[in-house]
Amino acid sequence: MPWLPVCPDWSERLSILGKESTLEVWKNLVSLANTQLDFTQTTRLDRALRKRFESAPPEKLETRPIRLAVLGSSTVEHLLPGIRVGALRHNLWVETHTTDYSQYLPAILVPNSSLHTFKPDVILFIFEAAHFLGNEYRQRCSSSDVVVAETIGRIRELWAKAHEAFGCGIIMQTLLPIALPLMGNNEHRLPESPQRLIRVVNEQLRTAAIEAGVELLAMDEHAAEHGLGAWYNPVLWHKAKQEITPLATPLYGEYVARILATRQGRSSKCLVLDLDNTLWGGVIGDDGLDGIKLGQGSALGEAYLAIQRYARDLSRRGVILAVCSKNDEANAIAPFEKHPEMLLRRSDIACFVANWEDKATNIRRISQSLNIGLDAMVFLDDNPFERNLVRSELPMVAVPELPDEPALYPQRLAEASYFETLWVTEDDMQRARQYQENLARESLRASATDMESYLRSLEMELSWASFDRIGLTRITQLINKTNQFNLTTRRYTEDEVAALIENPLALTLQLRLVDRFGDNGIIGIVIGLKNGDTIDLDTWLMSCRVLGRGVEKATLNLVMEEARRLGAQRLRGTYLPTVKNGMVKTHYPGLGFRPTTSAIPNGEQWILELDTSEPLPIWLAVKKSE
């Protein structure tokens, strides 16, 4: 994992680790996991982890604990330390479970199996190709299409059974392409070739996984990236039925952990870029516009162009770009506006900070102005001094090690896969533009004389609907990744959200906001559950992008209307504090709710009587969407 820094005193830091199961010790373990580890170190770190956190995560850990079952047709136990340490690297506590060798099917089907006692949240399925396709070449009586269809059918049925038994998430490893060629380059002309069958099954797994809502662990792609030999050693396969060599288990575990982290919405959202010798060669303040190396015609110039292209591609898929540079601002901006070869333009950068203060301070500033948590930021800088400074000041910011050769920067960033994501929604595609538009709104706010006229000038329209099938993916995504403006931080699966659509006692709202600068997409979710004559507000979350614009008030008006329609007398709001949602501590009292007399553990509750409450004044148009 070359993007992680080397830690020279790793063993010493491991040996002086506290023995307690506290959050502080956990954080030290997380920091040890975020260094370059070989497989022996991974094993040692896993032991240290389990000594302290075998049965429970530390108190106040901000991520949800995960019960992961690893089920497969060959040896999988040796993968577990890498998976647990990978999860640790992403600040996740994982309890793992496996079955006896290859006993995955009875474990799922028999109701009193240890797997049923374990109750997995997520199952990772790992099969070697021969398990489905046999391990020898046959001129089959049935056509190869039938063989593939049968295999996909069996796998789909397995997913369905697992989902039915546990309602859990499913991760499916694609088949490792270990079959040997029988023809060579034109292997595809032999329909029953094992190598070709594996490829076709892996292709069809993609379609099947999309339809079934299953996540893939794309080991076929990783084998293409690193070479099969990096993963598979026939000696160990014959000796211990380990399809993945122990040497590769740290990286394998990292790949699994990325999916687990992303399922909790814990992937990075913002790429912060240094400028001199990162986006172009040379120093703009010294070398000037015509002195920096950038663009076609020189190998070095093209290498920097490739970095810019990768950053721009990421931003087109929803990653926010920011700049953090030690420069005079005018110098720093000049290439973005005047250099003919620049791919990135000023409008691609959501937040541009160029000054002489230290970079940690500036990254904090970027985080605040974009309303993106520091743990969702990645900082790319060629300078080891700046990297170390940011790592020590802001350990939650991801800072990849970079090679000396700039031509290798994009690949290094891709290997670290900080922006791993499971789905891309329309909203993701628009997000970068939305942050841009927010900046325009900010400058308008500066010019408007008072808040009310500013809000009016935005020409906002809030359109709302109850939950529906079309919005399901985005609703689930928001529920699972919103941390700050989220009153209860309750997470739900897509199935659970879908069940609310049909529930006559559920009050559900999805809210979309359009203003004169553009469409913000779905920015708010409310779930209320009718309980006697009270609507319990189970979930209320909003995108931080639309804060301070009266959207909360308009939403409350809608909630009151809908609650009356369901025949309720009052609303009961709950606030469950977390380390991230301090901003909504006064949400309910701010909207006129009064405190309840009865207390609940870990939180606060607030009441609003409907018959004595009037709609709040708002400055935006509200309409029900068709």
Place this chain on the structure above:
Amino acid sequence: MDQESVLKQLTGIFRELFDDDSIELTSETTAADIAEWDSMNHVSLIVAVESRFGIKFQTAEVEDLKNVGDFVALVLKKSTQK
């Protein structure tokens, strides 16, 4: 590299992998003497030794190992072949 230094390095690998600083290896030590040394950990051990010494064992060589003395001899043999 001689027997003694290989034995010392092997001891270090055993201690790290099995997280037990009290492990003292001799030529006569076998898997039965060390609680953690089971068949799964044996594979990890082989792989750790291979990567530490920069050598590759063959299937047959690994199957023939009876005790730590065999292991040391094999490491020496493979290291001189490099």
